[in-house]
Amino acid sequence: MSVEDELQELRRELRYVKDRMAILDCVMNQSRGRDRHDLEILAGIYHDDGMDEHGHAVTMGPEYGEDANKAHAAVFADHLHNITTHTCEIDGDEAHCESYVIGAMRPRKGNSVLLLGGRYLDRLERRDGTWKIALRRCTLEWTMTGDTSLLTSGAFAGFIKGTWDKSDPSYARPLGLDSTPVERW
Structure with a gap:
């Protein structure tokens, strides 16, 4: 392999690694922004024409943060969205990802926690050099409840x-x- 070929291969590999890190950061920042109710973070996650589907709710990306925060604050005292398994296929300026999510939500009333398992099915696009979510579809695979009375004991x-x-x-x-x-x- 020539030096020029080796440099080209290194450039391709570096581009792939940079893209994967930027995509994973976007997915992770969405969970952080949501769990901190940080509209600034959430505003930077979706393209202006991006869409988010959670059950029957389909929201334009720019409105997602306010809508999600309002819905969560009405019902939950706190919540955490944990991203686990994450796969990603990149094709130029488009990527398709599947990220497993375990959500823990503590309702405002009672001493319980709701655990939910599902997946985020994302299409991200790189526009103007930045990866953001163009479409997110959320699956729900399982739920369970547990006791949280120890928190206040x-x-x-x-x-x-x-x-x-x-x-x-x-x-x-x-x-x-x-x-x-x-x-x-």
């Missing part, structure tokens, strides 16, 4: 409790032990 007193705004300690720069105010259980 005192067993976890002192643990940090997350917030749905930029006062959440994950935004602190630099993160400090004594300099970052937090809510606690």
Whole structure:
């Protein structure tokens, strides 16, 4: 293999790695933005003409953040969306991804947590050099409930409790032990 051929191959491999990282960052940032109710993050995830389908709700990407936050805040005290298995096929400026998601949602009333398992089926497109979601379709595969009474029993007193705004300690720069105010259980 010539030096020029080797350089071309390295460029192709680097482009693939950069694209995969940008796509995975987009998918992960959608979950982070959703769990922190961060409209700024969510606004950067979908193309302006992007669509999100969650059950019967089909939302234009730019409105997704406000709609999802409003729906979640009406019912849940907190929630976490965990991305697990992630596959991605890239073809030029288009990518098709499947990401498994486990959602944990704690209703405002009662001492339970709802666990949901599903998948995000995404088509991402690179436009103007940036990967964003053009279409997301959400599957639901299973649900289960569990008891959360331990959270308020005192067993976890002192643990940090997350917030749905930029006062959440994950935004602190630099993160400090004594300099970052937090809510606690």
